[in-house]
Amino acid sequence: MSGKITLHYFNGRGKMESIRWLLTVAEVEFDEIYLTTREQYEQLLSDDDLLFQQVPLVEIDGMKLVQTKAIFNYIAEKYNLHGKDPKDRVMINMYSEGLMDLMEMIMILPFVSDTKPKLDNIQKKANERYLPVFEKALAGPVYLVGGKLSCADVLLMECTLMLEEKFTGILADFPNIKSFQGRMTRIPAISRFLQPGSKRKPQPDEIYSKTVLEVFKMTSLPLP
Template sequence: MSGKVILHYFNGRGKMESIRWLLTVAEAEFDEYYLTDREQYLKLLNEGSLMFQQVPLVEIDGLKLVQTKAILHYIAEKYNLYGKDIKERAMINMYAEGLIDHMEMIMVLPFVTDTKPKLDNIQSKAKERYLPVFEKALTGPVYLVGGKLSLADVLLVECTLMLEEKFPDILKEFPNIKSFQGRMIRIPAISRFLQPGSKRKPQPDEDYVKTVKEVFNITGPFP
């Protein structure tokens, strides 16, 4: 019997948050070890736990997994959230990678001095490039791929909630997505995850940014 899943990351959203979301929907228990200083990061490096010298790191089934997409794919496959065949997995991957691309634009905001141009770009890309794809895909179907909950659905609800934190009315022109979001947040595991005191992380603050910079020894502008 495999033990509990262990996450190694900062006490904040970043690239680990999608992994937390997926584990939550899979109802898989997990513990977290937070990086708070550079010594902890160097220890993981010296142990050989970080293949590309990067986190997230997830310990699961006796494996030490890095690279966010690889981790998400493993969890999705393990918990039957990855479609029924190769064609469905291809669709799930396309949707998921588009959503990850867009969420990464939001993730860098706390590290940027002048956020307005970034926010304007995020909003225009959301309305013109990303959300129309999902609005069309959800004309009729309850879920994005194969009539069944998948990784793509989990990332979409995460992304829409992140967008609404920055642009509260952004889904007004996308009723299918808003309806989808409403269905998703009623799933018991997601409903609990959205309550105060859950393992969901708040929006990044100055302490989060300071810790990330200290751990990675970044003294100048964030790359």
């Protein structure tokens, strides 16, 4: 299984979208197999492909990898997007995990009946806890760590676009982040990824959330 990378997930963003972003920036081709039925999920379980009975699942370099952060870090390391030394890598990981925490708050929205309290909480935390960190980090540097593009930059781009979908103008008080976005969009791979028809997924809809719940035989997802 050392050919093209294969992603196993739903036809939607969720926890796989950051992996799609990272592979795209690394300019690596990948295939996708979409989970649409309970039977597909049970087959993965039967084949012992899901170490902890969870997706995402990524087939790469003859391995079947699960756990989003492990997959993400492996790809970042493989394609030189994880810093030059341990000090760079720990900073990249801190930034990345903070961004993943924020994005996970957005990911659960399709499974919440009353989204307003969640949205209010996301907006407050974004403005007070998360965005100021990155605004300060980008006061001068082109990239977050070591003057070089890393997976943390890719996540920041993805996350800020997600925030702008929910909160128009949220970056008005964060000019360094806005400038960073502009620089990132000039990277050819990202520019292509942002165009219609790319492998970037749209905002989740009812079909996505319904499919997830049906595959997992749940009426709602457990929320953090």
